[in-house]
Amino acid sequence: xxxxxxxxxxxxxxxxxxxxxxxxxxxxxxxxxxxxxxxxxxxxxxxxxxxxxxxxxxxxxxxxxxxxxxxxxxxxxxxxxxxxxxxxxxxxxxxxxxxxxxxxxxxxxxxxxxxxxxxxxxxxxxxxxxxxxxxxxxxxxxxxxxxxxxxxxxxxxxxxxxxxxxxxxxxxxxxxxxxxxxxxxxxxxxxxxxxxxxxxxxxxxxxxxxxxxxxxxxxxxxxxxxxxxxxxxxxxxxxxxxxxxxxxxxxxxxxxxxxxxxxxxxxxxxxxxxxxxxxxxxxxxxxxxxxxxxxxxxxxxxxxxxxxxxxxxxxxxxxxxxxxxxxxxxxxxxxxxxxxxxxxxxxxxxxxxxxxxxxxxxxxxxxxxxxxxxx
Ligand SMILES: NC(=O)c1ccc[n+]([C@@H]2O[C@H](COP(=O)([O-])OP(=O)(O)OC[C@H]3O[C@@H](n4cnc5c(N)ncnc54)[C@H](O)[C@@H]3O)[C@@H](O)[C@H]2O)c1
Numbered sequence: 499x500x501x502x503x504x505x506x507x508x509x510x511x512x513x514x515x516x517x518x519x520x521x522x523x524x525x526x527x528x529x530x531x532x533x534x535x536x537x538x539x540x541x542x543x544x545x546x547x548x549x550x551x552x553x554x555x556x557x558x559x560x561x562x563x564x565x566x567x568x569x570x571x572x573x574x575x576x577x578x579x580x581x582x583x584x585x586x587x588x589x590x591x592x593x594x595x596x597x598x599x600x601x602x603x604x605x606x607x608x609x610x611x612x613x614x615x616x617x618x619x620x621x622x623x624x625x626x627x628x629x630x631x632x633x634x635x636x637x638x639x640x641x642x643x644x645x646x647x648x649x650x651x652x653x654x655x656x657x658x659x660x661x662x663x664x665x666x667x668x669x670x671x672x673x674x675x676x677x678x679x680x681x682x683x684x685x686x687x688x689x690x691x692x693x694x695x696x697x698x699x700x701x702x703x704x705x706x707x708x709x710x711x712x713x714x715x716x717x718x719x720x721x722x723x724x725x726x727x728x729x730x731x732x733x734x735x736x737x738x739x740x741x742x743x744x745x746x747x748x749x750x751x752x753x754x755x756x757x758x759x760x761x762x763x764x765x766x767x768x769x770x771x772x773x774x775x776x777x778x779x780x781x782x783x784x785x786x787x788x789x790x791x792x793x794x795x796x797x798x799x800x801x802x803x804x805x806x807x808x809x810x811x812x813x814x815x816x817x818x819x820x821x822x823x824x825x826x827x828x829x830x831x832x833x834x835x836x837x838x839x840x841x842x843x844x845x846x847x848x849x850x851x852x853x854x855x856x857x858x859x860x861x862x863x864x865x866x867x868x869x870x871x872x873x
Contacts, residue, residue: 499565499840501831503533503553508571510795510809512540512816515568515589517824521551524828528838534560541816566840568827570820575602583607586840588827590614590627593854593865600865603855609842613826615852618721622848625830629673630822634812636677636752639779640666642811643748644685646804648775652686663688667746668707669739669763669788670753671698674781678750679705687748692739694724712738719755726755736765744771749778751788759786766790770801783807 501524503516514537516524524531531553535545545555561580567573569589575598578587584607591612593600603610613627623629644651647664654661666682668675671693679702682689689707691698696716699709714735719725727735743749743764749772754760760782769778769789778800780792787793787807791800795809812819834842834849844850853861860866 499528499838500530500532500563501566501568501840502556502560502564503531503537503568504560504573504577505534505537506540506570507574510813511571512813513570513820513823514538514541514543514816515570515820515824515827516548516553517541517821518543518547518551518553519821520824520828521548521553523832525552527832527835529566529831529835529840530554532556532560532564538820541820543817543820566831568831570823572596572599575599578602578608578610579606581606581608584609586842587611588613588830591854593862594868597865597869600854600860601869604858604860607858609856610854611830611852612854613830613852615854616826616830616848617851619847625826625833625848627823627826630826631812631819632673632752633677634815634819634822635781635808636674636750637681638811638814639674639750639752639781639808640678640681640685640748642806642808643750643777643779646777646806647748649747650686651682664747665690665745666748666750667691667710667742669693669749669751670782671695671702672752672754674752675750676701676705678752679707682748682750683707690742690746692742693753694718694727694735695722697722710739710742714738724753724755726758727761732761736763736768739763740765740768740771743768747773747776749776749789750781751778752781753788754782754785760788762786762788762790764789766800769803769805772801772803774802776803778803778805779808780806781808781811784809 533548535557566586572591586609588611651664653663664687666687668691691702692710694717702709717725780789782788783792783794792807797806
């Protein structure tokens with residue numbers, strides 16, 4: 499069967515869905531790998547590296563005869579419509595926001611998988627692209643802040659005097675937040691962090707950071723995720739966090755609640771009260787923002803602090819973001835492969851949960867509702 503890796507055409511996307519190093523895992527399973535010419539260029543993987551690894555490079559009609567199409571961003575509707583009945587796509591696919599893509603997949607009888615929907619169970623850890631890309635984003639956010647901060651991160655004792663370490667506050671200590679904590683610690687900053695989940699306090703401390711205890715009840719939802727809070731609690735939390743924000747040189751926010759807009763954690767006044775030159779990086783800017791006024795891909799001064807809104811932050815480190823993402827896709831694809839054939843088994847809970855369209859139907863109730871199809 500033919501597995502095709504396409505060029506990413508969306509703005510700011512520099513990742514690629516398969517890296518040369520992993521081509522052999524697919525060919526070794528009896529699959530043919532075809533890479534659209536230039537697909538890996540922005541991630542620094544030349545066509546020749548894919549060829550050396552056993553893939554074929556195609557410049558035209560790349561989707562002809564494709565059985566499986568791998569991409570980072572969802573395949574655009576016009577390309578989805580070119581696929582043959584029963585072909586499969588695997589990519590990020592925020593289905594309720596990408597209704598044109600879902601409609602095109604349904605109408606072409608394409609079996610589409612959304613990597614966001616891979617369940618967070620132990621068996622699926624190696625296929626969990628949300629985790630792999632959050633790791634990259636958490637690391638990168640600290641480097642963005644360190645680069646823009648007009649001060650040192652580490653304590654430095656020199657003949658010319660002692661430079662105190664930067665004070666870094668991380669809000670939201672999930673995958674991205676914990677990686678941000680670890681990275682800021684490695685750079686020598688003094689780090690504090692807050693999260694609403696009970697387990698987070700111990701995880702934060704185990705990385706050598708201080709847990710900011712607001713003495714509020716923890717909020718745990720299902721699957722180890724946070725739960726949405728009342729507006730009254732949210733305001734109380736913002737008020738209690740404000741002095742911690744204002745006393746920090748760097749604030750990195752990563753808070754999210756699945757299926758909801760990002761919670762607002764930091765008001766403008768708290769940023770305005772930060773020391774001149776302080777830096778705030780909001781990794782949740784694309785989903786509404788944790789910091790009042792943050793915009794994805796934009797930065798501006800708030801008081802004398804710099805507020806930076808993240809946009810596709812994993813794509814800023816395309817080599818390793820692609821490497822990890824590709825491993826997630828290969829593991830998911832091989833889960834569905836035997837004897838050189840990719841056949842989804844919907845009795846497997848991973849396959850069942852991650853599939854958006856199959857056989858001309860939309861499998862998710864929420865997406866059917868968003869399409870106005872009802873149940
Ligand atoms: N395979 C697995 O079992 C698996 C994989 C990944 C993550 N997880 C678990 O899920 C947890 C969260 O994962 P994630 O990082 O993808 O979550 P996420 O991206 O949905 O959220 C990021 C963090 O924001 C926090 N948050 C939400 N609202 C907040 C608020 N108002 N104030 C402060 N913090 C707030 C959440 O508790 C979470 O830790 C992880 O820490 C981990 O324990 C499990």
